[in-house]
Amino acid sequence: MTDLLHNQRALSTLRNLSQGGRLPHALLLEGPEGSGKKTLGRLFAQYALCQGEEKPCGICGACCKVEKGVHPDVILYQPAQGRKEFTIDLVRQLRQDAYIAPNEGFCKVYLLDKAHTMNTAAQNALLKLIEEPPADARFVLLCENRSMMLPTILSRVTSISLELPTVEECVQALEKLAPQASETQRQAAAAGAGGNVGRALGLLDSAKPSKAASDARQLQEALLFGSRYQALKVLAGYDRDREGLISCLVLLKEGLAGLASGRFGAGSPIEERILNRVTVGQALYAADAVDKAIVRAGQNVGVSLLCACMTEEIKGFLGG
Ligand SMILES: [Zn+2]
Known part of the structure; x- marks a missing residue:
């Protein structure tokens, strides 16, 4: 289950609605x-x-059943396996079911996952249902982008927006969820997953960060002492692995920034040959170039293009 700690605003909105006795019949979570x-x-x-x-x-029978995902009156509707769309047929099934009385609860709660994938006809069918909802049915539309919903639907629902954790918040969540991983691994995984805690856990599991760590070392070596070709050869391994690339670049950036602080005695000691190779300014400049590449990787710029640009920028500056 995703941690909601970073979504305090959404949590308090929901609490206020409940305390005011205004839990809506139709809620949209975006x-x-x-x-x-x-x-x-x-x-x-x-x-x-x-x-x-x-x-x-949190302790009554109903709360416990919802928590375990076994409450018979909490019903998830979502596009069928392998289908990308929440179809009108699914809305019709939902409509039929909504008029049948709850099994044991005060009401039925329908979770409509990927509601943004409904086409206009499906949304219009849903609209009829939420315009005049059965008294004991509540609908929660889960949607990635509310601009894909019809204005008529939006005018009938109470909306609450949710945000992804920041990379920082993701790192904090991982401290609890993955205490066995090192701080560096957690940071790389959080950055690689763009703050998505579930995906970050997946990255930690697949041991990509350790591959990323060894690649980051090779890359730094190639950028400082090797050729453009050697650097690009390491990066070529990430052609189809944007998240892995980001993990690797985050570690590379940390390493380069570490060269600057190590020079002032603040970080770990630095090998003589590296001290002779780069100045503090050069190390920080290179770290900055890597940082730009990380941002571009997050913006879906082509992996090989951004790797080539970064390598060229750093090599052009450092020479060699
Ligand atoms: Zn309860």
């Missing part, structure tokens, strides 16, 4: 993949179904 939409959707279900005094109490 945010990128990995931002915690499903987790917040389940929390909404706890608010709606909790049998305790202070909702959600």
